Amino acid sequence: MLSRVADSLYWMSRYLERAENTVRQLDVTMNLMLDTGGASAETRWQQLIAALGSPKGFEWDGNLDSMAGQLIFDSLGHASVTYCVNAARENARQVREEISTEQWQRLNRLYHQMHSAQVQAQFRSSISDTLTSVVDGIHLFKGVTDTTMLHGQGWHFIRLGRYLERAYAIATLLEVYQPGLSGRHEREDTGYQYLEQVGLLRCCTAFEAYCQVYTADLTADRILEFLLLNRDFPHAIRYCVDGVRQAVESIQRTGGRRPPDELTAGIGRLHAMLGYTTIGEILAGDAAAFLHSIRGQCLRIHELMYRYYIHYSIQSALAI
Amino acid sequence: MSAGHPAEVETLYGDYPLDGAFDEMREANGDVRPHYQALAETLARLPQDELQRCKQSAELSFLTQGITFTVYGREEGTERIFPYDLLPRLITAPEWDRIERGLTQRITALNLFLRDVYFDAKILSDRIVPRELVYSCKHYRRQMRGLQVPRNVYISVVGSDLLRLNNGEFVVLEDNLRVPSGVSYMLTNRRVMKRTFPQLFHSYGVRPIEHYPQLLLATLRSLAPEGRPEPNIVLLTPGVFNSAYFEHTYLARQMGVDLVEGRDLVTHDNIVYMRTTDGLKRVDVIYRRVDDDFSDPLIFRSDSALGCTGLFNAYRAGNVTVTNAFGTGLADDKALYAFVPSIIKYYLDEDPILPNVKTYLMTEDKERQHVLANLDKLVVKAVGESGGYGMLIGPQSTAQQREEFARQIEANPRNYIAQPTLDFSRAPCLIGNRLEPRHVDLRPYILFGDKVNIVPGGLTRVALEKGSLVVNSSQGGGSKDTWVLESH
Numbered sequence: 011m012l013s014r015v016a017d018s019l020y021w022m023s024r025y026l027e028r029a030e031n032t033v034r035q036l037d038v039t040m041n042l043m044l045d046t047g048g049a050s051a052e053t054r055w056q057q058l059i060a061a062l063g064s065p066k067g068f069e070w071d072g073n074l075d076s077m078a079g080q081l082i083f084d085s086l087g088h089a090s091v092t093y094c095v096n097a098a099r100e101n102a103r104q105v106r107e108e109i110s111t112e113q114w115q116r117l118n119r120l121y122h123q124m125h126s127a128q129v130q131a132q133f134r135s136s137i138s139d140t141l142t143s144v145v146d147g148i149h150l151f152k153g154v155t156d157t158t159m160l161h162g163q164g165w166h167f168i169r170l171g172r173y174l175e176r177a178y179a180i181a182t183l184l185e186v187y188q189p190g191l192s193g194r195h196e197r198e199d200t201g202y203q204y205l206e207q208v209g210l211l212r213c214c215t216a217f218e219a220y221c222q223v224y225t226a227d228l229t230a231d232r233i234l235e236f237l238l239l240n241r242d243f244p245h246a247i248r249y250c251v252d253g254v255r256q257a258v259e260s261i262q263r264t265g266g267r268r269p270p271d272e273l274t275a276g277i278g279r280l281h282a283m284l285g286y287t288t289i290g291e292i293l294a295g296d297a298a299a300f301l302h303s304i305r306g307q308c309l310r311i312h313e314l315m316y317r318y319y320i321h322y323s324i325q326s327a328l329a330i
Numbered sequence: 331m332s333a334g335h336p337a338e339v340e341t342l343y344g345d346y347p348l349d350g351a352f353d354e355m356r357e358a359n360g361d362v363r364p365h366y367q368a369l370a371e372t373l374a375r376l377p378q379d380e381l382q383r384c385k386q387s388a389e390l391s392f393l394t395q396g397i398t399f400t401v402y403g404r405e406e407g408t409e410r411i412f413p414y415d416l417l418p419r420l421i422t423a424p425e426w427d428r429i430e431r432g433l434t435q436r437i438t439a440l441n442l443f444l445r446d447v448y449f450d451a452k453i454l455s456d457r458i459v460p461r462e463l464v465y466s467c468k469h470y471r472r473q474m475r476g477l478q479v480p481r482n483v484y485i486s487v488v489g490s491d492l493l494r495l496n497n498g499e500f501v502v503l504e505d506n507l508r509v510p511s512g513v514s515y516m517l518t519n520r521r522v523m524k525r526t527f528p529q530l531f532h533s534y535g536v537r538p539i540e541h542y543p544q545l546l547l548a549t550l551r552s553l554a555p556e557g558r559p560e561p562n563i564v565l566l567t568p569g570v571f572n573s574a575y576f577e578h579t580y581l582a583r584q585m586g587v588d589l590v591e592g593r594d595l596v597t598h599d600n601i602v603y604m605r606t607t608d609g610l611k612r613v614d615v616i617y618r619r620v621d622d623d624f625s626d627p628l629i630f631r632s633d634s635a636l637g638c639t640g641l642f643n644a645y646r647a648g649n650v651t652v653t654n655a656f657g658t659g660l661a662d663d664k665a666l667y668a669f670v671p672s673i674i675k676y677y678l679d680e681d682p683i684l685p686n687v688k689t690y691l692m693t694e695d696k697e698r699q700h701v702l703a704n705l706d707k708l709v710v711k712a713v714g715e716s717g718g719y720g721m722l723i724g725p726q727s728t729a730q731q732r733e734e735f736a737r738q739i740e741a742n743p744r745n746y747i748a749q750p751t752l753d754f755s756r757a758p759c760l761i762g763n764r765l766e767p768r769h770v771d772l773r774p775y776i777l778f779g780d781k782v783n784i785v786p787g788g789l790t791r792v793a794l795e796k797g798s799l800v801v802n803s804s805q806g807g808g809s810k811d812t813w814v815l816e817s818h
Contacts (some may be wrong), residue, residue, distance in 0.1 A: 013605040014594050104570050107579040107589055163607060265608040319607040324596055327603075327610045 013320045015105045016167045022101035023171030029094035030148045031179045035213050037141045042209045048202045061186040065089030092124045110158040120147035166260040173253035180247050181304040191230045214245040235289035248284040255281050273314040280307045338374030344764025352496050353767055354757035365420050365818040372530050378763050385416050388522045412515055413808030415759045419790040422818045426786055429500055432684030434782045437488055439674040440661045444484040448474045458676050459669045466744055469659025473629055477646055480553045484655040488776040494755035501685050507662040509619050513775050514577035516789045519811040535816040537786040543584035549779035550615045553651045561614035564590045568620050568636045578619055597640030600647040615651045622656050664713040664747050688750055692743035701748040705732045708748045725751055769793040771801050786814035
């Protein structure tokens with residue numbers, strides 16, 4: 011498959027994953043702001059922006075609705091949902107012949123939805139409905155992607171993008187919220203702590219799945235264990251890294267080249283780190299550093315993947 | 331009911347003048363031509379709302395298939411469907427036979443002309459074609475001098491524009507020898523028509539065209555460099571902003587070849603590679619939909635980012651086939667067009683089967699004087715322009731426009747030619763609920779690899795504006811399916 015095509019599919023997928031993550035976190039944050047007993051709106055907003063990777067231009071100005079509007083609709087700001095959807099569509103348009111008609115129509119519909127007058131009106135009346143309908147659109151796209159597209163190399167690049175983006179986003183989220191999560195045991199009985207913890211789980215659509223595994227007994231270490239180390243939940247980092255590993259293995263299997271040891275080793279190291287560490291060990295050591303190291307390794311995998319499949323130098327390619 | 335007058339048909343006619351122009355469906359006395367009888371009767375039998383329903387379902391079919399073209403000068407990404415007329419244009423077997431032989435002859439001769447001009451230039455020494463006309467042509471590429479092209483085929487994908495004049499005879503208006511487009515509309519029109527009028531299509535015995543992508547692939551394969559039995563064939567597109575991008579993706583998909591952009595290609599040691607996730611993969615044949623000028627910044631325009639650096643050297647070394655070859659625009663120069671009959675005579679010693687349109691060369695003093703005196707009756711065209719731009723249509727022009735053109739002709743005579751205002755044929759179109767005649771041309775698609783191959787039919791373009799003579803899609807033209815009949 012052409013490197014440019016693989017690149018476009020990869021980014022199309024990453025941008026949509028990013029849009030979904032932003033929408034969900036915004037939804038949860040605004041929901042938490044309704045309860046006045048916890049942190050101030052300003053603190054929450056700052057945490058949200060930090061958990062989104064600290065994009066510029068989102069300093070708290072006191073007007074929540076306009077800031078939320080900016081985070082969704084500002085098509086010039088690289089962090090906004092609209093920007094991500096535009097970028098995903100633009101990538102898809104450049105590889106129109108590689109994706110199915112259903113995929114294209116789905117994505118196109120989402121794009122037109124983001125730019126329609128109705129969505130603006132809906133946003134003014136109910137922000138939450140707007141956010142839900144955007145996530146629905148993204149979910150539908152993922153559905154037709156899995157059911158209508160040839161599961162060849164292109165599809166594996168889509169999965170690679172999805173899981174790498176998700177693993178990175180969850181690690182960023184946990185890095186922001188983890189210190190507060192375990193440092194407030196004395197206030198556990200107020201009920202606010204419960205809301206905070208549910209909020210964090212809901213950022214990863216994980217509340218119900220968590221309850222199935224641990225019951226509704228929420229503790230900081232279990233939440234961390236679930237979001238970091240669960241092997242069966244799609245929004246747990248370990249699951250995502252497993253997805254990355256499978257995607258890269260499939261790409262290698264469908265191609266004809268042996269992958270560079272660096273890339274295999276990089277993914278294997280992260281995979282093993284999550285597979286052979288207990289939550290006790292993580293919390294006994296430096297949890298923040300652990301999360302930070304996951305982010306670093308994700309970036310490194312992206313870089314190696316790029317260097318090997320997309321932007322390789324001609325010299326290196328001719329030498330093989 | 332007489333054979334020439336299916337009575338119900340009369341009720342279908344809207345504003346249907348039968349003046350001097352050749353009407354594809356009706357004879358001068360109003361009778362329906364024999365091969366149009368079945369179509370006319372079918373139309374007459376259909377309830378009117380049924381016709382409208384067919385039209386809507388056809389349009390919807392285009393839209394959902396994404397058969398659109400990009401309109402320039404509007405908000406980015408504005409996509410429109412190519413306007414489409416529901417009624418097929420019919421061509422009889424003897425008519426098609428003549429067109430096929432005529433185009434084969436013409437393309438063969440033009441190919442020999444290109445070979446000669448870029449090697450020994452005998453035709454210039456023999457003073458059949460003026461030397462200065464060739465060397466002043468902006469599509470002449472000196473880099474092609476003495477360059478051996480595979481099988482000596484310069485023009486392997488051609489779409490010539492034909493018109494039918496008042497006497498019923500087809501003439502060649504233009505040979506598009508660079509990157510002709512529109513073939514995807516021919517193919518999708520046919521698919522929609524088969525769905526819309528299945529019975530009628532079946533009863534007519536229409537010759538198939540659907541194998542065009544396969545023929546194109548075979549043509550490209552036949553031109554692969556020596557020693558590459560399993561050639562890697564790609565289609566080179568300028569990218570997503572090109573107005574024909576839909577066609578590029580369509581053809582690539584239909585042929586099962588990769589659609590590449592210049593940035594996907596690299597050259598090393600005069601070999602062209604494409605960047606794949608599997609490493610570099612050698613490219614053997616490039617079906618090029620990028621103009622000469624933008625193909626290789628080392629040789630042509632250095633500011634172009636659409637092409638591939640080093641492509642031309644690889645081509646010169648014979649390691650990659652690029653088709654059409656570079657510099658073929660020379661042979662469809664509007665001034666050299668006037669010499670095509672002599673070119674056919676010179677190389678093939680035959681008379682042209684399809685005539686030319688009378689063309690006045692502004693470089694000839696006598697002809698220029700005649701044209702300047704009769705600007706209000708003639709059509710003046712700039713030789714470098716296409717798509718209906720840079721034209722003066724005399725009878726529809728203002729005195730000021732004529733003055734402006736006269737000044738430009740005097741200043742740069744090589745840049746202009748003039749032709750009589752042609753009264754070309756009209757075909758019935760569905761306008762509202764009625765049939766009305768509109769001007770049509772015909773663009774058959776010719777492939778030239780081992781031999782010349784023409785799929786029977788082509789794109790019939792329609793000037794949908796009443797009275798308009800301009801059929802280009804950029805200027806409000808539409809299209810029709812073209813049925814070449816087995817019998818009749």
